[in-house]
Amino acid sequence: MSEVLEHPSDRLLAAVRQLLTDKGVITREEIAERIRTTDSASSAQGARMVARAWLDPAYRARMLADGAKAAEELGIPMRGMPPLGVLEDTAGEHNLVVCTLCSCYPRAVLGYPPFWFKSAAYRARAVRDPRGLLREFGTELPQGVKLRVVDSTADYRWMVLPLRPAGTEGWSEEQLAAVVREGDMIGVTFPKVS
């Protein structure tokens, strides 16, 4: 990096990194691996899991039993990540995820959280007025569908496994993954076929 572009925090980062490796707290390879993991995390990873679960009932069962193992099965790095729980939407019940205490989010499979997920308004309203909140996202629950709000307060991270939308019969896994957005796996929206 040239002298002109170097920021004081870059030198601080280099110094901390040097200390961590000199003292044997962590190796350079481990730091590089974690940077790769963070950079590769996005909601496209979670979408791949959802699409696979829609097509493969055995994978679906494994994903509901242990989300982290199911993610690793698709090559998504989960080492050092919190356990991943998967909330299954059914014809009669829809799940919505919030972290009222802070911003717990399944980053390994959904990437960085959207800005509103951390807002006080979302966190307060998701537990108390979730139907009003869903309406503002343009989501109307069908008549008779129960709403189950999951407040992510502790060691787990949670993602929603939404229902497969109508009009996707015969689609490939890649086509299906392309219609699954981050909001669908938080539970504020449903996957839509345009």
Add this chain to the structure above:
Amino acid sequence: MSALLSPGTKVRVRDDWPETRGPCHIRTPHYLRGAEGVVEKHLGAFPNPEDLAFARPAASLNLYHVRFVPKAIWPDAAGEALVVELYETWLEAAR
């Protein structure tokens, strides 16, 4: 760790406010203190975050998914179920 609570067990979240007594780190939301719910699932055992946050030795605690009725917490609430991760030390037998 205490004996495992089975799904369906009625529990009450302790009506305790450690934050009024000094610095602490709590993963039990305010709105649930004193609320009654039902154990849905045992999620495993994890080191107590209330100690981890202060770099103290942390005992392993059972963690549960506990289901609450939102209207019992806020009369104007919408939604049929509210499910929250809670550690065993915050749960007592429902009255």
